Amino acid sequence: MWRHPLADVAAKAAAPIGAAFTFLALVTGSLWGRPMWGTYWEWDARLTSVLILFLMYLGLMALWRAVEDPSRAARAAAILTLVGAINLPIIKFSVDWWNTLHQPASVFRMGGPTLDRAFLIPLLVMAVAFFAVVHHVASGGDAQRDPAPPGAQLADDASQPAFGVTRCRLVPMRPLS
Amino acid sequence: MSLGPYASFIVTSYALVTAVVLALIVWVAIDFRRQQQRLRELEQSGVSRRSGRAAADIRCLNK
Secondary structure (H helix, E strand, C coil): CCCCHHHHHHHHHHHHHHHHHHHHHHHHHHHHHHHHHCCCCCCCHHHHHHHHHHHHHHHHHHHHHHCCCHHHHHHHHHHHHHHHHCHHHHHHHHHHHCCCCCCCCCCCCCCCCCCCHHHHHHHHHHHHHHHHHHHHHHCCHHHHHCCCCCCCCCHHHCCCCCCCCCCEEEEECCCCC | CCCHHHHHHHHHHHHHHHHHHHHHHHHHHHHHHHHHHHHHHHHHCCCCCHHHCCCEEEEECCC
């Protein structure tokens, strides 16, 4: 789990998607805020902390492009991600910790959700769909239907990294015992 | 179908979400092709995935 190369690849691939959906949340929320609150934007805790999240995503994407060496870029991005993770509970609890334009927690709260069913049901359906996709990808996804051919794995070469192998040469295939 | 007094919000939001999600799909498709091209270049230069060594056995000289 720790220092797994795929973790860096996953983080790199997820950043633009996270940025896109955070952007959508900010802009559509702002459009909704105009008729509801009478303003597109207010520097309240929830809006500001989500804006910081969006800027963090942009920072991650910029960092990957700015550092030429992928391993150094991955380390810098991992540190920025850990620092950015501090923002997550701040976003969640911002409406409880500070007096904001947003209503307090309306889904996960003592006494049950106060969200209207018209919003709650689609929210839960999408949450289940999201975790189904995550589970599908985490458990191998389509790769399980297209496994490597027999003999593809070299038993005596398992210690070699997947990429970055140097000083190797290709020799004709021999049957593997 | 009448969308009521919030029609402009609804239409704008749906249009924006559609545009951004379509842009994401296009970006993922382009990035997928780019990564495949990069993999082909790596494999042609002699680097291969451990799971994809059916065509050739690789022996490292530093063993």
